[in-house]
Amino acid sequence: MIHSMHALVVESLGATPTWGVVDRPEPGAGQVRIKVKAAALNFADTLMIDGTYQETPPCPFVPGMEVCGLVDAVGEESGRFRTGERIASFCGHGGLAEFVVVSEDRCFPVPDTMDDITAAAFPIAYxxxxxxxxxxxxxxxxxxxxxxxxxxxxxxxxxxxxxxxxxxxxxxxxxxxxxxxxxxxxxxxxxxxxxxxxxxxxxxxxxxxxxxxxxxxxxxxxxxxxxxxxxxxxxxxxxxxxxxxxxxxxxxxxxxxxxxxxxxGYRAFAPGVLTDSLAQLTRWHSEGRIRPHTSQVLPMAQANDGLDLLRRREATGKVVLTP
Structure with a gap:
């Protein structure tokens, strides 16, 4: 049985993304499906939508490079995370949706000291x-x-x-x-x-x-x-x-x-470097050495407004969307 979900879809490069109903993705081997609780925007999202980013997927695609949420389902040969566990992910794209499927190696557990909004905005910028x-x-x-x-x-x-x-x-x-x-x-x-x-x-x-x-x-x-x-x-x-x-x-x-x-790029040639860096940054956060700043928290329906803030360079800190 195929289930559906809402997602922000880029139908053609350079066009304004639109909300639509798409098939809910299923996790494959080594993957997990995350029910998105918060998604952070990045300037790179605007480049990807315009087709000028170095890793732009073929259209149609869903933008959104980093999320925090709950593990909703796990694929075969997936053993790092359990259903219901709270994790964050630098998913690359796909995050501006109700659910996103990502490889386990793009995810990390979220400590209790970090809320959903902070966790979504944490990996790429820091x-x-x-x-x-x-x-x-x-x-x-x-x-x-x-x-x-x-x-x-x-x-x-x-x-x-x-x-x-x-x-x-x-x-x-x-x-x-x-x-x-x-x-x-x-x-x-x-x-x-x-x-x-x-x-x-x-x-x-x-x-x-x-x-x-x-x-x-x-x-x-x-x-x-x-x-x-x-x-x-x-x-x-x-x-x-x-x-x-x-x-x-x-x-x-x-x-x-x-x-x-x-x-x-480190994910391709030195993934352990990313893992070690994020682990140290998570420790620094728990110790109070870094204090993430979120500029705006908007409802997911206002994703295009948030992207425009980044294009105009009006945001101070990160822009985060919540369902």
């Missing part, structure tokens, strides 16, 4: 900043970290994790409200992204060791040029819609590293 700053940028205690887009979903996590690693954090965000959010997250200094001479403003903060850039464009170029010799510039994304201009002669003269980072 996982991205943690691995980017520890494994790739090699951020050390006492160094200075610049975070662009510091009040966004990943930006705030970079601020928190930078402080947890013992760095001095300079946040760059647009407008007073967003700068205040970055300061509350632990930033030592907050600079307005619209500062006419952003490079000059950053250089007044002394030696800049690492730049964390989910924005790109002119801000990325300015921050890159402010880096000290042997600084590291880590590319997270291009929320501005523009790529930064990287001049090889500047990199050469200053011995600067430009580092690419894609969190989802």
């Amino acid at each position: 996982g991205t900043s943690h691995l980017a700053l520890t494994r790739r940028a090699r951020l050390a205690a006492g160094e200075t970290l610049v975070v662009l887009g510091a009040a966004g979903g990943v930006g705030l996590t970079a601020v928190e994790i930078g402080k947890a690693l013992g760095a001095r954090v300079v946040a760059v965000a647009r407008g007073e409200a967003k700068r205040e959010a970055a300061l509350r997250a632990g930033a030592d200094v907050a600079i307005d992204a619209d500062t006419p001479d952003l490079r000059g403003a950053l250089k007044t903060e002394g030696r800049i060791d690492v730049v964390y850039d989910p924005v790109g464009g002119a801000a990325g170029e300015a921050a890159l040029r402010a880096l000290a010799p042997e600084g590291r510039y880590i590319i997270i994304g291009f929320a501005s819609g523009d790529l930064p201009s990287l001049r090889p002669n500047h990199l050469l003269v200053k011995n600067v590293d430009v580092i690419g980072f894609y969190w989802g």
